[in-house]
Amino acid sequence: MKIAILSRNPKLYSTVRLVEAAKARGHEVRVLDVLRCYMNITSHNPSIHYRGEDLTGFDAVIPRIGASVTFYGTAVLRQFEMMNVFPLNESVAISRSRDKLRSIQLLARKGIGLPVTGFANNPDDIADLIAQVGGAPLVIKLLQGTQGIGVVLAETYNAAESVIQAFMGLKANIMVQEFIKEADGSDIRCLVVGDKVVAAMKRQGPKGEFRSNLHRGGSASEVRLTPEERATAVSAAKVMGLNVCGVDILRASRGPVVMEVNSSPGLKGIEDTSGKDIADLMIQFIEKRFDAVEIKDKSLTRTRTRGKG
Numbered sequence: 235m236k237i238a239i240l241s242r243n244p245k246l247y248s249t250v251r252l253v254e255a256a257k258a259r260g261h262e263v264r265v266l267d268v269l270r271c272y273m274n275i276t277s278h279n280p281s282i283h284y285r286g287e288d289l290t291g292f293d294a295v296i297p298r299i300g301a302s303v304t305f306y307g308t309a310v311l312r313q314f315e316m317m318n319v320f321p322l323n324e325s326v327a328i329s330r331s332r333d334k335l336r337s338i339q340l341l342a343r344k345g346i347g348l349p350v351t352g353f354a355n356n357p358d359d360i361a362d363l364i365a366q367v368g369g370a371p372l373v374i375k376l377l378q379g380t381q382g383i384g385v386v387l388a389e390t391y392n393a394a395e396s397v398i399q400a401f402m403g404l405k406a407n408i409m410v411q412e413f414i415k416e417a418d419g420s421d422i423r424c425l426v427v428g429d430k431v432v433a434a435m436k437r438q439g440p441k442g443e444f445r446s447n448l449h450r451g452g453s454a455s456e457v458r459l460t461p462e463e464r465a466t467a468v469s470a471a472k473v474m475g476l477n478v479c480g481v482d483i484l485r486a487s488r489g490p491v492v493m494e495v496n497s498s499p500g501l502k503g504i505e506d507t508s509g510k511d512i513a514d515l516m517i518q519f520i521e522k523r524f525d526a527v528e529i530k531d532k533s534l535t536r537t538r539t540r541g542k543g
């Protein structure tokens with residue numbers, strides 16, 4: 235197969251690993267900087283150009299689109315889809331998962347465990363908003379934040395009120411969330427490929443820090459999941475429509491609650507802690523899906539030919 239990897243940096247660990255895994259399985263692979271792709275959006279003949287070259291002949295595309303380039307990146311990916319190139323994750327699923335509020339609404343609709351979450355626009359409604367999530371301590375999140383930046387723990391009602399007022403004053407979109415104290419500064423990253431959790435790790439923030447992000451100094455270790463946690467992660471991936479993703483779960487006393495579903499999960503931490511070749515599993519998934527589509531196409535052609543005869 236000929237596989238494109240949409241990544242801004244060919245030296246990133248995850249990109250390097252995907253290239254290695256694709257080559258090891260006998261595929262031709264090319265890393266493309268998504269911001270250097272440009273498109274001709276014409277009926278019947280969509281095309282993508284790259285530094286003056288017409289990109290053709292790709293069978294599959296692996297999107298590794300950073301949060302800051304979601305808009306342009308998903309447009310490029312959509313163009314690949316219009317050219318019948320199989321995407322490891324579809325553009326529509328990536329856009330869906332990048333909207334934190336929309337994701338939570340979709341997960342809630344399917345009855346997946348979530349922290350109690352509130353959202354409001356008007357400062358006059360702050361008191362009720364705080365009451366809805368059970369009062370302080372509570373967590374305030376900027377919808378645009380990543381890597382733990384823009385996630386605040388307000389320990390008292392007054393702190394919560396003033397932080398919410400400040401964010402609203404800046405016209406920032408925020409959500410207010412029940413603080414899952416019993417998670418004790420840790421969360422669980424479940425790596426889902428297809429309909430399975432293929433690896434999981436527990437991330438623990440440094441002492442005194444409630445955020446477990448590795449970028450904020452957290453550390454990772456292997457963890458055994460309960461069947462309920464596994465089922466929750468797989469369902470969350472399915473609701474978002476993502477074939478490959480990282481589902482972040484908090485261990486609440488009432489059971490697992492999903493915090494976020496990440497459509498471009500980093501491979502370093504999870505491969506290091508699990509010792510598993512996740513990049514290889516991702517390429518295998520593409521092969522299986524691709525074969526299935528090929529078989530379906532062939533049988534369609536057969537049916538059509540038979541119909542004609």
Ligand code: ADP
Nearest residue numbers: 349373379380381382383411412413414445446
């Ligand atoms: P980001 O997308 O910026 O990483 P998250 O929503 O994942 O933001 O939050 C960052 C970290 O903060 C999480 O990994 C988790 O450890 C902690 N955290 C987030 N929400 C809660 C919550 N409601 N209760 C307890 N801890 C939380």
